[in-house]
Amino acid sequence: MADGAGPLGYLGVDRSLSGRRWRERPADPDLARRHQLALGLAEPLARALAARGIDEAAAGSYLAPTLKALFPDPSCFADMDKAASILVDAVERDRRCVVFADYDVDGASSAAQLVRWFAAMGKALPIYVPDRITEGYGPSPAAFRSLREQGAELVVTVDCGAAAVDAIACAAEIGLEVVVIDHHLMRDEVPVCAALVNPNRPDCGSGQGVLAAAGVTFVLLAALNREARRRGLFDGRAEPDLRQWLDLAALGAVCDVTQLVGFNRALTAQGLKVMSAWGNPGLKALLEAAGGKGPATTFHAGFLLGPRINAGGRIGRSDLGARLLSTDDPDEARKIALELDALNASRREVENEVLEAAARTIERESNFADQPLLLVAADDWHPGVIGIVAGRLRERYRKPAIVVGIDRAADVGKGSGRSQPGVNLGRAVQAAYDAGLLLSGGGHAMAAGLSVRPSALPELREFLCQAIAAEAQAAAEADALEIDALVTAAGADRALFESFQQLAPFGPGNPEPMFAAADVRIERPMMLRGGHLRCTITDRSGGRLKAVAWRCGETEIGRRLMEEGGAAHVAGRLKADDWNGRQGVELEIEDVADPRRKNV
Template identity: 75%
Template sequence: MADGGGQLGYLGVSRSLSGRAWRERAACADLTRRHQLSLGLSEPLARALASRGIEDGQGGHYLNPTLKALFPDPSGFADMDRAAEILVSALEAKRRIVVFADYDVDGASSAALLVRWFRAMGQEIAIYVPDRITEGYGPSPAAFRRLKAEGAELVVTVDCGAAAHDALACAAEIGLPVVVIDHHLMRPGEAPKVEALVNPNRPDCTSGQGHLAAAGVTFVLLAALNREARKRGLASEPDLRAWLDLAAMGAICDVTRLTGFNRALAAQGLKVMSGWKNPGLMALRDVAKATGAASTFHVGFLLGPRINAGGRIGRSDLGARLLSTDDVEEAAMLAAELDALNASRKQVEADVLDAAVRWIEQQSNQTDAACLVVAQDDWHPGVIGIVAGRLRERYRKPCIVIGVDRAANVGKGSGRSQPGVNLGQAVQAAYEEGLLLAGGGHAMAAGLSVRPDAIPELRAFLCERLADEQAVAAAEDGLEIDALVTARGCDRRLWTEFQRLAPFGPGNPEPMFAAADVRIERPMALKGGHVRCTLTDGSGGKLKAVAWRMGDTEAGKRLLQEGGAVHVAGRLKPDDWQGRESVELEIEDVADPRRI
């Protein structure tokens, strides 16, 4: 490995073919040396550890995160003990409990955790998941009235509910007790009146665990339930470690920061998942044709999207039912249905993405706007969030995709943002200006409802409001490189060494490697807009590489040309095809030395 620094950027790249500057990920040299000596690491790995903010003495827990060392005290969460008392009392009284879950992976995982704890304690509880199309997100007065009429005596909301003021007020009016388990941001003074509200992001919670997904919060709740059950002398509490796979599903698929306790949940949960004891996850692995030990790739790209497909374009409760069932035949049936829905979702998503790109690039000056807002009739609301994320990756700025229902005279939109641009705050401001029927979110994602004739005014408002933030974000937009490698040096040993940093996600980015002055051999355009090629350089090595969804970008077009050296940056992935135990580079960016 060599030093690739330089005043103009890493390898001199001040502007890549995607418009980014490259820079070496910043790391303290003294801290790097201390990690080397205390942990016996190579310099590149020690440097990567230092660059991720891991202080001296913390490296051991980071490389081997354990629940014993990092599990928080449940009592540190506001209302956690109160929630445990209510739920255990309901168990003892055999009250009819309903879990009201969000329709995504985090909601399904959270619901399954509660179902499995109560089942282990001898009681089956029901699951209710609202339909994305007809009911929208979270609890509603109509849903609570329905549950009350059907005999519910206690409702536990998971991954939703903290901001459902109207629904919770209705529940109080009709005498339906509600416990809220959530993790979404809350504004000061907005806590609704419920039996208990457990949310590390409520303003008065001092747990310091605000980065947890709802499944992580629910897992801590199970520990509190065990403690409360033990206090009351109930039957021996279940071993929660068996359900760590569900906590990991929520943490990874909800793209939460994998630091501290949350990192331990993900790391230990993947180990449990690798035993494939959960019938639903095992069935989903089989239909996805996944192999090997569970990883963030399995969860984020193979299992998670299939679970989400039920809530996006199918029956919203399929994921929660799959993760909570112990019936192998039912699991196989549900997994097959979700797999088919996922295939349909991919096609719907591709159609909407193609139409959105055409619209953006055919409208004059659209790509220069601070925020891209694209709308069209009948775009499926179940895929607009995914498409917004794809557009953000392509144009590297906030993007909002709106599907318009002309019959109802409403557009439902979902947005994704660029680091440094607070989209949720801007959407909230648009709502306060009267431009939206509803809207909110957080810095990186937002949702909204709008009248179709107000979309042009909304677009102008957001572009003006976000212009300064976007300009700063664009100037700072860069690709951070962990190490410079050669084609010969990219081997299984290097990949294995850096895997000690896994699991990867927000707060712990997957290592990014750069290779300088490589030549492209045998480029091939693949179906789906992907590009595959072989990279060679002066080291004499050959490195297989693939660039996903880059075929029609400047970087992809350059990869399809043979001749002339380029710099590439990407992530190493294992390549076990036919037992070869090699690696390939998943290309993130390309720089042409003649154009940097």
């Protein structure tokens, strides 16, 4: 068909070189026309807006999301008012408080928000981050005892604690008050503590379950300001301006791969604007260490800053990220940023070693190909990189993956998993824990963590495969590359790119626009270090479009691009190309299809 939407898929692609069907992203044509008329949008952009399920009433705020329109009443979160009262009491009474943070970006950005609010109130808030290797995830009785012995009276956990039943019970025994700020999925059992704020607790009616902990913490700051204002604590002193810390809330939202919809979308959009001023000394120093520049985008947060902040918790000192985001000392920020940048380089080396070993295991075990979930394990795989490797395996094999590093001396395996859209991995891991197969486990739909006895791994694999079988089958059937618009090499220009940027920020719940180009020729392909490839795309329109394909060296896509000759269909995302001020674009190739390979 002329529009490329025949029965075999978009452009006739029923099976691309990555094994996917292509299809035009479904959209209501009548709604697209109404968007076009009401908002003055070009047809492709109006259609893309409709394809994201945005109706006429919500279209304006979607294109220009504001906190004023979407900020929830903090009181709609279970225990939020109670938590705010306890923390403001602590400020008034000068109680000895500690923020206990998870060791990832979400934990660090959540902790930094609280540290900065306390500092604005004239109080210091020490940070405690458990060591990933020696302490594991979340609060433990030993950690709480140590903090109590050091004089702590109140601990605020951020991005952890919602499942720490034993640790919180221990805290009660030793007279340590605990407030939990979290977002992870919970079992029906709610730990008995002073306050537990989590939009995913069973009895929370906030409807904000997509928030990262950093987003929940930002709402807490609003509750803290409101409570402090009610008590007259701002009489004669400036009220903390929460907007200055929106960059931290956005950082947590992007790096924790949350759904960028509703309030969370507004929080991220406004937070990236604040981040673009690079007023946080830690973020500015880290950007410089990474060689980045320009206004902040989800790329800056998710691919430049996030991995470096995470590197401290993965293979370095777990508190480095929180310290970086909390400091106002440029010299300290620069020192920590350089250390994190170096740790990130080391992390990449370790990650590549584990990824290659895991891929060899999968290729060797032929039965893995038929299973709905990949679970690979080996001795001494570094627990700091297994989550990243699981994500890489998920991308490569297009199914949920769990990677387990085994410590034989301790007789325990620590695992991390990443899932495909439509498969709730966190729920399956929770079910395995409830069935007695795990020492610990939990997470959310797209990611999960667990601890397991090595001897239980075969039974765990079988259990998880059965638990997700129906979801995995449906997800596999729906695993198609959805195209927003067909473009030519000449038409894929800066104007088109900037018009679609009105849909930003992009992420889960708001996919980055995907463009397809038909019957193009690949010219001057060049393989780069790391398996990346650069080339130029040309077609009959006479245009030339620069393109890049990441990590494609050992794939069918990479091999086809290196062949040059012969027509191909390509699909990818348009990216700004501002090198030397040229204000151009390049195509970041996601998939390639050979028109000669139909019905394969």
